[in-house]
Amino acid sequence: MTLALQPSEHDALPALVEEIVGSYHADPRTRHIGAGKLANRSTIIEIVGLLRELIFPGYFGKQSLASGTIGYHVGKLVTDINDRLLEQVHHVLRHEALRTGTELPAAESQARQIVQEFLGAIPRLRAILATDVQAAYEGDPAAAGPDEIIFSYPGFFATSIFRMAHELYVRDVPLIPRIMTEYAHSLTGIDIHPGATIDEHFFIDHGTGVVIGETATIGKRVKIYQGVTLGALSTRGGQHLRGVKRHPTLEDEVTVYAGASILGGQTVIGQGVVIASNVFVTQSVPPGTRVTVKNPELQYRNRKPQEFKQELPLDWVI
Amino acid sequence: MTLALQPSEHDALPALVEEIVGSYHADPRTRHIGAGKLANRSTIIEIVGLLRELIFPGYFGKQSLASGTIGYHVGKLVTDINDRLLEQVHHVLRHEALRTGTELPAAESQARQIVQEFLGAIPRLRAILATDVQAAYEGDPAAAGPDEIIFSYPGFFATSIFRMAHELYVRDVPLIPRIMTEYAHSLTGIDIHPGATIDEHFFIDHGTGVVIGETATIGKRVKIYQGVTLGALSTRGGQHLRGVKRHPTLEDEVTVYAGASILGGQTVIGQGVVIASNVFVTQSVPPGTRVTVKNPELQYRNRKPQEFKQELPLDWVI
């Protein structure tokens, strides 16, 4: 059954539409009208999908790739990515110039330059992502092989998207890097700011709840578990803290177990350090140290018989 | 290669189909047959998308909106939302009446009334959401501007969907509000029950793992970080606790840092209180207080040489 609008309701609509349009004019913070094109989130997510096809050939997108003809497939992918990314980068550069009132006469040529450099970085991204697959395989007894990692490991997915986004972030592309990493965040619960610096052989296991802040620095062969925060000590300064190093540095071969928090821009976790579950660190730790907490003493008591009583089954209401 | 069914397998299918259909009759809890239309999750998610277009014009959906013709665009959106939402609300009201055996002769006119009120609330929703954008911008040094917040901040996304869902919840619409907030939960890891009461300038940073219960009350300018629970002390009473205030009250200007839990319906966190990371609170806190825990003492020991030994690289299996 379709419920058609009654005449009386139609009468009410124009006034409502007018009121909503009026509210657009009243508050500039939540509208984007007459101000040039912005980034398109869906297109950016499509670009991420094409990049995954390009970086992991045969796993995503077209299957049954043959060595002899792979060049045609790659050529098509690279052209598609180039065209779409160029358009998006151009939009955000122009919009950023408008927003901040700076001059940007060369938005188009700047966009071309950035996208060309980005595509040129693909072989390097492939090489470092292969080390991340290796790290996941060595670090997780449940990993059946590289296929499973590339197909289904959320930590590897988030790391892949981060590495792409970071290449745009370091080239001062606004908006797009964060849209990319928040896309990964929404699918994995892993929140890596595109500004973070992360070296090779990086592995996040399980990953839900991980937060890695904008100015964090992470060395080689670092392993992180679910619920770990590499965060700031305070954000009370708000926008006045913009650009300041607020998040910690982890040197090579650091392991951080589930639920631990490491806070502060001056905090350096030395090479080979192991941080145990739920540890809360706000100061530097020298290399080769294992940091634990004395877990709070557990208290045991017997439950009373009435606590065991099953809930009476409720009448089932369908 | 396609694997066609072999004759012998086809022979097995009718018996299996009969057995599955039999299982539908055996248990009413997991089937919905011959009982009128229910809500359609996909349609509700589409409605949420249209509402985001309406509330944040130019950011989602059609771009390049011009001031002169924006009224046509809004008129079309409002009509679309009205028609689809009306149908869904009508379905769930009728179904709820059937389910609970109450009389509901006026489901259709009631649905019309609800949807009209809901659409009438859009300008108010826009106004309060603009304060949420402002709160995110002021509260996060990494925020580059309002565009980035509207496009990509999960806390703002979850808050937006919550505010829509809450308008339906307070009008006693079954099912739909929770489908909306669980859609946001699935994309952000932020679980806000549509029954919660949340005032203006609300900001959730990072957000994964946040839980805000049905009867929680939150004042103005409150800021919450990832992993915070505003929960119930116990749910052992099960359905007998339905409707009782089980979740805490946060007054204005409260900040709750990552991983803290505040539990209980009688717990009131006074104005301007700061709750530090990992604090576990089950009692009221007076205004203007900073609550911390003495973090458990860390234990440092040097790792032994053999613990440093790199894992031997495993043979790589492709």
Add this chain to the structure above:
Amino acid sequence: MTLALQPSEHDALPALVEEIVGSYHADPRTRHIGAGKLANRSTIIEIVGLLRELIFPGYFGKQSLASGTIGYHVGKLVTDINDRLLEQVHHVLRHEALRTGTELPAAESQARQIVQEFLGAIPRLRAILATDVQAAYEGDPAAAGPDEIIFSYPGFFATSIFRMAHELYVRDVPLIPRIMTEYAHSLTGIDIHPGATIDEHFFIDHGTGVVIGETATIGKRVKIYQGVTLGALSTRGGQHLRGVKRHPTLEDEVTVYAGASILGGQTVIGQGVVIASNVFVTQSVPPGTRVTVKNPELQYRNRKPQEFKQELPLDWVI
């Protein structure tokens, strides 16, 4: 405006394509070329959708099902699921044989056998999932009825997908079970390894951040909250620990509150045990025990007037 490629850029593309193709040959870990079809993630997610339609008739997919004609609908669904799943299982069995260098002359007949057994398990899956709906309804005061649970509860969604995936896991199907459970993980933040063993009346509330490891065993009427880990004590052994029981056992009627961690393959949590929030357990607990931690003492101090000072409102930049 479309930005077309300039001739000079076109000139640069062939060299880039060649370099990328070269990188495919250099590293076998992140490419899958000329090696037979693998699993297709999108198809597997479609299969999960069809299975949800089959298991919860009238809730997902086609609505308005009538008792008289339901057999036709089920017949069509079962055939569709059979065909698609058969193809996917065949691919992964053949690929696994290639990967590990074992003989698998009968991949096709083995795939047929597995899929037939899997479909035969559907009535049993329906029966156990009905107990999970019941457990959610009894355990959550906010649950308005079974419809809301089936439509929108993330814990129930993750449990449903886990129960499907487990049926394939126990039949030694590679890759597909993990793709299924990681799909659920991405939508719910609940990470249940398909190898875990979970009995009836299982309820996960809220759920974000829950991790249940490969060799965990869970009895009847167990209830788990957000952020709970059933994990391993150490994974330093890497692939050498493969197959060893590394995750705990929970007996019947155990409740584990938010943020608790239970670790170790030798750890047995006895019948009726309640584990309070944030408890960290690495040893067995006898039946009928309530385990709590003395929560760290809270420290209260008054905030100084200057800490109350509102941030000056920043100039709003649009």
